[in-house]
Amino acid sequence: MLTETEFLEAIKYLKAYYTNFDFNANDKFALTIWHSKFKKYSLQEIQKMFIQYTDEVKYVPKSPTDILDFFETKLIKTRESEVHILFQKVLDDLRYGGYYQWNPGGGSYSFKKYLEDIKDKVPLVNTVNALKDDIQRILITDNSGMAFVKKDFVRIYQSELNNYVKEMVSNGGLLLDNGKVTLKLEYKGE
Secondary structure, eight states: OOOHHHHHHHHHHHHHHSTTOOOOTTOHHHHHHHHHHHTTSOHHHHHHHHHHHHHHOOSOOSSHHHHHHHHHHHHHHHHHTTHHHHHHHHHHHHHHTTOEEOOTTOOEEOHHHHHHHTTTOHHHHHHHHHHHHHHHHHHHTTSTTHHHHHHHHHHHHHHHHHHHHHHHHHTTOEEEETTEEEEGGGOOOO
16 A cells, blocks of 8 residues: 555656646645545556656646546557457357257356356456346357347446446556556456
8 A cells, every 4th residue: 555655756756757747745635635546556556657657648637537547548448449359259158168058948058157257357247247148049049139239248348347447446456567557357467
């Protein structure tokens, strides 16, 4: 957990980089507000965050929200660009990943087992759970209505992703590694 002293050390970088950055370290109220938004990160994480922010944004941050929103937006855009591929991956995983359960009445797909296998991917779990009946129908009836389900999948996933990323970033879950932005729970060191 970041102390106020460490935060003041880290913010020196923003003050040096942006000559018109207006942060008064003697204003206890301002310090409390800024520190509260970053206190769940370590000093090294904050330093990386500030460096990457200055490398990519030419405008002076007017609030801590400017910096956090920058990273939220970057992370969400990266994930949203993958959503169409993700939809097909879910279908393929269910089709070919051993989740089909044959029974004399025709068989079905085990969503309970699949959701357990992907439990650390919260936005995806919530999306698949919301659409499991529609996905089951696609898999069994050979793609009937796929365009409509895919559209719902994209809409629900984007909403779930936005909520999840905002929550993770505000709770210290952002990780920066060599300019790559990810969430700590998803980081695989790649």
